[in-house]
Amino acid sequence: MTPELFDGPEPAPSAGWHAPVTVLASYAAGDLGNTYVWSIEAHLSDCALCRGQLSVHTDNERLARNRSVVLAMAAIPGARWPRRLARRLGLPDHVLVLLSATSSLRRSWLLSVVAVLGVVTGESLLVHALWPHHAGIAAYSEPAVLAPLLLVGPLLVLVGVAAAFVPSLDPGYRLAVAAPFSSLTLLLVRAVSALTAALIPLACAAVVVPGPRWLPAALLLPSLALCAFALAAATVVGPTAAVVTSGAMWALPVAWLTVTQSPLESVEAHGQSLCAVVAVAAVAVVFARRDRLEMRWAS
């Protein structure tokens, strides 16, 4: 609407000009374009008479409704810095809200992961520091000190991802299942975020421990393979059984290699090849059986 502004005879001014009643009515109804809105608002801030006239045209019900919406917008969380940062990085607001309901992305969870990795790393460093003095063996050549990190690290990542999709760890999963938003998308968004969030402290721990320089990179593929396998297995068995099976598939070989040979073999060439095959096969199964994954998640 592009009305003629400030040229009407009403309301009868005592001095100067005033906004016509029709314009005030359009303003109150929200029908004015932005330019006119700014002009009117500049005028209203100085003119008590027009403000008085405006009140006649306001729809109290609409005002109350708008007030409720404004209050609701203010009550909806979203101003904290991690969310602002993520928004600046281009993540859509609604995805951030969905991630806020992921247990393994909560501060308490991440602190627990850091604490466990801290203990494991500290233990490795301590053994590394003490071992050469007593045994005269270089810690670097004794990869057994890495066994706790190699065992626990990928399992921590797996548990974080499990918390993103195992129903018993998601109190609101029934609502999520009954909603039209794709359960698979929700599950994958959460799983990838939880995977990323857990891999960062794991990579940091791998840098600190007395191991080969390639160790941080070498932990990525096994972690990914475990999580992908758990998701794929969840299309066949229940999510909890899938996660336990996946965890056992990692823990048992690492424990066996630690006892018989070297735990590092689990992340060396043969181990990486095996993990790559498992990861690719698991992703294919997840894609092929995505409908089953969704329904299994529900049941």
Next chain:
Amino acid sequence: MGELIVNGSTSARDEAAVRVGGLSRRYGEIRALDAVDLTLDRGITGLLGPNGAGKTTLLSILATVNEPDAGDIKIFGLNPKIHAERVQIRRQLGFLPQELGYHRHFTVAGFLDYVAILKEIVDRRRRAEEVARVLATVGMEGFGRRRIRTLSGGFRQRLAIAQSLLGSPELLVLDEPTAGLDTEQRLRFRELLSNLPGDPVIVLSTHQADDIAAICPRVVVVLDGRIAFAGTPTALADTAAGHVWTATQRDERAHMSWRDGDNQWRHIGDLPPTGSVTATPTVEDGYLLLSHAGGKR
């Protein structure tokens, strides 16, 4: 078992919003639903039944949260077994599970905002409008910033109802929505359901026969995974006609008896107690008589 049509006319059957045929579901050795046939129309249908009768299983299947082992379902003509149609159903669905789960850190508005996104309301302004609308509907306007864990049971239940109303669904599946509500809140809930715009299909389960009598034009009694009755609350009450008496003394032959507010013994059974007066049966009487008969089977 023959098909029980809640709203019995043939035309209503053809246009039924929800049709269920031969629905069965087992959990291991437990038979939760056994060849259930049911047709539901627009309006409110109440599900009555004891704990473990299969109400929650039936509702979770209607809400597409659970899969049946056998049987067919059509909701607004859509088949939930087909992925695309299941999503279409969910776009028209409001679901209140028996136990509403929520993350401990959620505020009231934050939780509703989350559920609104799950219901594909992505635009921030629209979400806020919906959150404001449903909060006003359940009388919780000033509660947006409150953490859910600080709310009383009654307010949590109101919040649970509020989330089911997001997006103005055409099908509302409410599992024990009045659990935890006090008398006034239950009355408000009845008023709320009765005044919902658009005449949606509402299926609610409850243990409160008076809720059924007050707001449900149709009632379905579920016993042992089967539908024992489907019809109007009046018809359910009528099933107990000639089986309800009041007397000053308790009669051991009665299936059930209890002392009422007038200090009289109310008896439900097959034989009238000595010196008794025939009483007008209620929905609860009809339900209790059916439950007793079901228990004997």
